[in-house]
Amino acid sequence: MKRLFRIVIPLLTIMAVAVIAWSAGALRINLEAVKNPQLLLKILERMDYQQDDILAYLSTDDYVLSDPGLTVGSSSAAKLKISNTWYMINGVMYYVASAETAPVDTIPQNKYGAWALEVGTDGTIDEIGATDNATGYASAALAVAGLPAVQADHARLGYATVIKSDGEFTGGTTEWTAAGVTAVYVDLLPTAKLSSDLISRGK
Structure with a gap:
């Protein structure tokens, strides 16, 4: 869970200073307004990587679904x-x-x-x-x-x-x-x- 916070909190911080606009029905982030766009891209890449890992986990591992x-x-x-x-x-x-x-x-x-x-x-x-x-x-x-x-x-x-x-x-x-x-x-x-x-x- 700590690792999740390490990803989400910086992302929220970056998003707070980003200029976000709607373009052609999609959410677009103006990277020029982001102080550290490289960090943002790394975070997004990391989130996509963990999403794949989570999907693999849910289809193969043994776990409880309900309380x-x-x-x-x-x-x-x-x-x-x-x-x-x-x-x-x-x-x-x-x-x-x-x-x-x-x-x-x-x-x-x-x-x-x-x-x-x-x-x-x-x-x-x-x-x-x-x-x-x-x-x-x-x-x-x-x-x-x-x-x-x-x-x-x-x-x-x-x-x-x-x-x-x-x-x-x-x-x-x-x-x-x-x-x-x-x-x-x-x-x-x-x-x-x-x-x-x-x-x-x-x-």
């Missing part, structure tokens, strides 16, 4: 729940109905743990724990960083982090709303995933 609404379970507060969700796998659209799943790891007292929820072509929700949940993490950020890579042909719906101040957090038993529990639920929408993927690819 999964990750939160605490309805049938049991010891579970995690997602709402009805549309997602893409290899350019094919799929749908999964609202479902609940319970984590299985036990997180030590005053340590953080994290779980990601993923879905494949069969519509099964997989709960993936961070690698060192059993020993816990010093921060929520480290717990999230400890999550394994997304499984092949799966879309990651979101993740949750948790810490319990007055005892262990026992997955599937301890309620996410229990006293002493601090939980955070994060949905991974396509814009967030696309931004992180473009940055990781150096775009």
